[in-house]
Amino acid sequence: MKVGDLVELSAAGKKIQCNSTFVGLIGIITQHHRAYSNPYQIHWVGKGKFRGVWFKRRELKHVKSRRAK
Numbered sequence: 092m093k094v095g096d097l098v099e100l101s102a103a104g105k106k107i108q109c110n111s112t113f114v115g116l117i118g119i120i121t122q123h124h125r126a127y128s129n130p131y132q133i134h135w136v137g138k139g140k141f142r143g144v145w146f147k148r149r150e151l152k153h154v155k156s157r158r159a160k
Contacts, residue, residue, distance in 0.1 A: 097154040104150030
C-alpha cells in the first residue's frame with residue numbers, strides 16, 4: 092500500500108470495536124511511516140470528518156472497483 096491508495100476496513104478491521112465508526116466508509120492513505128506500530132494514516136470520506144487516523148496494514152484493504160452493468 093502506498094500514499095494515495097483508496098482503502099476500506101478489512102474483515103479484521105471491522106471486528107475491532109473502536110473501528111465501528113469507519114465501517115462502510117472509503118478512505119485515502121495520506122501518510123505512511125514504517126517505524127510506527129500503526130503505520131498508515133487515513134483520511135476517511137463520508138459521514139463526519141475523520142482526518143489523521145492511524146491503522147495497521149491488517150485492518151485495511153484496497154477498494155475494489157465497482158463496474159456498472
